[in-house]
Amino acid sequence: MPDETVALMPPAAVRPSSIAACKACAAYAANPLCGVTYAAGCRACTVRSLARSPGFHASMAAGKFRADYRAALQAAAGGGWAELHLEVKAWSEHQAGA
Numbered sequence: 725m726p727d728e729t730v731a732l733m734p735p736a737a738v739r740p741s742s743i744a745a746c747k748a749c750a751a752y753a754a755n756p757l758c759g760v761t762y763a764a765g766c767r768a769c770t771v772r773s774l775a776r777s778p779g780f781h782a783s784m785a786a787g788k789f790r791a792d793y794r795a796a797l798q799a800a801a802g803g804g805w806a807e808l809h810l811e812v813k814a815w816s817e818h819q820a821g822a
């Protein structure tokens with residue numbers, strides 16, 4: 725399991741360089757409150773989508789993975805699902821603190 729120092733690092737998915745590569749991310753960056761879309765196969769979009777999912781919020785509230793959220797992580801990232809979760813968590817915390 726990754727330790728807390730890993731979790732505290734800014735996720736690569738939300739850096740401007742990767743945002744510029746995706747139209748959905750560019751649209752979101754231009755106006756986060758209107759017409760939010762997600763592009764399939766885009767890591768940053770996946771992170772954003774999962775961070776807004778009911779399964780993620782239920783999992784954070786419960787302190788453990790809910791089946792649907794974990795399944796969504798594994799569907800998106802396979803064996804790297806735990807790392808993807810850290811990105812989702814970091815993105816969610818970033819939004820909460822913005």
Ligand SMILES: [Zn+2]
Binds near residue numbers: 746748750763766768
């Ligand atoms: Zn994207």
